[in-house]
Amino acid sequence: MGRTISPYSRQMLQIEENLSDFRRALRKADQEIFDDLIRIAKLQVQAGVMASLPYPIDSMLLSMMIELKKELNELSELKKKLSKELNLS
Template sequence: MGRTLPSITQAFLQEQESFARFRRALRRSDQLALDDLFSAAQRHVAAAAYASHALPFEIFLLAMLLEEHKQVMRLRQLLHDTWDE
């Protein structure tokens, strides 16, 4: 209601929608992985909104990388702990 700009969630969904053709052509397993990436980005929409970047997709890409890196850190820690035992 009465918005001059799309909300960040709308912007996010638009970006996701714009990759629909790309997603469709992927294998099912790859589609699921792609969905995971978008879910990861969606967890940071608040920060993306605050950034109010002219190209929000850059922020979403960074958010995906961020979550990926968190996973790497977590796995690294797990490996580390296993070796210690």
């Protein structure tokens, strides 16, 4: 018996290809952000493989949101730290 589901990494590439027209329609700066988000999803490929979700885009989007939330948390902490330093001066 053959495989009924293609590997997750191949499904990710297919999604990226399916979104190529969407990407092309974006402004240049937004294309770069789109590319960054795709890179983020690819960094989390192991988690996506383990998720066993029927739609790989779900785990890709979750991976992107997790990374963005981490960055947001870091910026928030930096803002608090800088705010404290400015209030003490």
